[in-house]
Amino acid sequence: ARPPTFAPSVCVFSVYAGKCSRVGSLAGGVCCSITHGAACPIDVVKTRMQLDPVTYNKGMIGGFGQVIEKEGASALLTGLGPTAGGYFVQGWFKFGGFEFFKVQLAKSYGDQGAWDNRFMLNSIAAGCAEFIADVFLCPFEATRIRQVSDPAMAKLSLTGAAAEMMAKEGVIGAFYSGFVPILFKQIPYTIAKFVVQDFAAETIWSAVGNRDGAGKGTKLTVSLTSGVIAGVAAAIISHPADTLLSKINKAG
Numbered sequence: 001a002r003p004p005t006f007a008p009s010v011c012v013f014s015v016y017a018g019k020c021s022r023v024g025s026l027a028g029g030v031c032c033s034i035t036h037g038a039a040c041p042i043d044v045v046k047t048r049m050q051l052d053p054v055t056y057n058k059g060m061i062g063g064f065g066q067v068i069e070k071e072g073a074s075a076l077l078t079g080l081g082p083t084a085g086g087y088f089v090q091g092w093f094k095f096g097g098f099e100f101f102k103v104q105l106a107k108s109y110g111d112q113g114a115w116d117n118r119f120m121l122n123s124i125a126a127g128c129a130e131f132i133a134d135v136f137l138c139p140f141e142a143t144r145i146r147q148v149s150d151p152a153m154a155k156l157s158l159t160g161a162a163a164e165m166m167a168k169e170g171v172i173g174a175f176y177s178g179f180v181p182i183l184f185k186q187i188p189y190t191i192a193k194f195v196v197q198d199f200a201a202e203t204i205w206s207a208v209g210n211r212d213g214a215g216k217g218t219k220l221t222v223s224l225t226s227g228v229i230a231g232v233a234a235a236i237i238s239h240p241a242d243t244l245l246s247k248i249n250k251a252g
Helices: 014-037 038-050 059-071 074-076 080-116 117-149 158-175 178-209 216-248
Strands: none
Touching: 014 038, 014 080, 038 059, 038 080, 038 117, 059 074, 059 080, 074 158, 080 117, 080 158, 080 178, 117 158, 117 178, 158 178, 178 216
C-alpha cells in the first residue's frame, strides 16, 4: 500500500517562528509594562484590601480615599518600579513565548490538525510561556507586595528593597516563596486571556459575518470587545490565587 500523501503546508512556519516571536516579545513587554504600571494605584488599594480587610473595608473607591488620607496621594504609586519592570519582563516572555510555542505545536499538528485543535494548542502554548515568564516575574512581584505592605520598604528603591529582602531571607525565601501561588494565578489567567479572546472573537464574527470585508473600525471593535470579555474571565479565574500570593509575600 502506498503511504498517504498530505497537501503542503500553507504556512511558512520559519517566518512565523522568528518574526512573530520577536515582535510579540517587544510589543508584549511594552504594553504589559504600560498597562500594569497605569493600574498601579488600583493594585496598591487591592493589595491593602487583601492584606488588611478590617481597616480597608470601604470598597475600592473608599480604599483610594483611605490610602490618600493616611499616606498622601503618592502612596498610590508604591511599587511602581517593580510593577513596570516586572511586567515588562513577564510580557516579553509571555507574548513572545506564546507565539514561539504556538508555531512549534502547529508545525507538529499540521495545518488542519492545528486548526481543529486550536484551543487546546493555544492553552498549552500559553501555559508553557507563562511558566517561563513567571520565573522572571516572581522576584519583582514579591518586591512590589513587600513595598506595598511594609512602609519601611516603601521608602526604598526597587533595587534597595530587593537587596534588603535578599540579605534577610535569601534568594528563595525573599523572591520565590510565592512561586507556586503565582503559577496558580498567572497560568490560568494567561490561558483564559488567550483562549477566551479567540473564542469570543470567533463567536462575534459568526454573528456579524463578512469578516474579510469588514472595515478597520469593525475589526477594532471586535478585538476590543473580545479582549474585555477575556480580561474579565481571566481576572475572575486568577483572583483566589492572587489573594494567596499577597498574603504569602506580606512582611512578617
